[in-house]
Amino acid sequence: MNFALILFVALLISGGIWLFDALVTGKGRAKDAKLPLLVDYARSFFPVILVVFLLRSFLVEPFKIPSGSMLPTLEIGDFILVNKYDYGIRLPIINQKLIEVGQPQRGDVMVFRYPKDPSLDYIKRVIGLPGDVVEYREKQLIINGRPVPLARVGEYQYVGSGLNYINGQTYQEVLGEHRHTVMIQPEAPPVVVHQVEGDFPYRDNCTYNESGFKCRVPEGHYFMMGDNRDASNDSRYWGFVPDRNIVGRAFMIWWNFGEFGRIGHFIE
Missing domain, CATH: 2.10.109.10 (Umud Fragment, subunit A)
Known part of the structure; x- marks a missing residue:
């Protein structure tokens, strides 16, 4: 599932509803009149969806x-x-x-x-x-x-989610600026x-x-x-x-x- 695409579609729909109401359907509405439910939801969710979309797309x-x-x-x-x-x-x-x-x-x-x-x-x-x-x-x-x-470090065992790594040997490996641990199964x-x-x-x-x-x-x-x-x-x-x-x-x-x-x- 492409969550970014789903967010983008939700952004277009909510923004489109808000914009259409501002330019067309809401023109003659009294300032104190209650907003249609769909417009109210669109105005509430559009800023939230926009912030999430931008954060996920460009930052983290x-x-x-x-x-x-x-x-x-x-x-x-x-x-x-x-x-x-x-x-x-x-x-x-x-x-x-x-x-x-x-x-x-x-x-x-x-x-x-x-x-x-x-x-x-x-x-x-x-x-x-x-x-x-x-x-x-x-x-x-x-x-x-x-x-x-x-460089040899020791043994590693992981048990969970149906996986069982009992015989794994761990080594410290240096790649570029990274010093990390890898696991090798000798057999x-x-x-x-x-x-x-x-x-x-x-x-x-x-x-x-x-x-x-x-x-x-x-x-x-x-x-x-x-x-x-x-x-x-x-x-x-x-x-x-x-x-x-x-x-x-x-x-x-x-x-x-x-x-x-x-x-x-x-x-x-």
């Missing part, structure tokens, strides 16, 4: 984490806030960039529209920038020929080759085998992976994220019904 938008692909950084049920202007001011609904503000940086946690179905919002970490060569071999991430720093392959979709744009930029993959990121695109490296449906399977699909940068957990201690946690 809330999202809920539905899956475990970003464990341990983000847990299922986390409610997060996404900065909408860090990567440029965009027209709502059509997502057309108007003003260049900044570009995604390696290591950012980014919300984007899933290339295969833009009605779906995904969240992953930016691994590869335009022009980068990204490799993942034997659970080691390599960017432009240089292994990404990785899982770095990529399940037969699950790789064969028709995504720039598919020829990638090579796969049982030890991992290597991809060159095309201009205007980004390579995304989840922090739960062996249980994430990401760019290694369905390809690159074009700039036009970017929604914004995730920066804070603002609510979690099950773990109040996570509230206010900033996302690294």
Whole structure:
């Protein structure tokens, strides 16, 4: 469901009713006369809808984490806030960039529209920038020929929503300015080759085998992976994220019904 589109339609309807009454039907109405119910509702809700629409479109938008692909950084049920202007001011609904503000940086946690179905919002970490060569071999991430720093932290277990990660090993990873924790399951392959979709744009930029993959990121695109490296449906399977699909940068957990201690946690 495109909530931004719903807000926009509600904005047009309420504003249209208010404007039509001001210019046409309300011309001869006495100042102390009671407003028609529909007009009264429109006048009451239009300012509220307008403020919400502008905030969500240009400043901050809330999202809920539905899956475990970003464990341990983000847990299922986390409610997060996404900065909408860090990567440029965009027209709502059509997502057309108007003003260049900044570009995604390696290591950012980014919300984007899933290339295969833009009605779906995904969240992953930016691994590869335009022009980068990204490799993942034997659970080691390599960017432009240089292994990404990785240090063992310990074990991680998550139980909830029918998911049970018992054997996950955690590592501290450094990508650009970001120092974060990733989870690896030693027994899982770095990529399940037969699950790789064969028709995504720039598919020829990638090579796969049982030890991992290597991809060159095309201009205007980004390579995304989840922090739960062996249980994430990401760019290694369905390809690159074009700039036009970017929604914004995730920066804070603002609510979690099950773990109040996570509230206010900033996302690294």
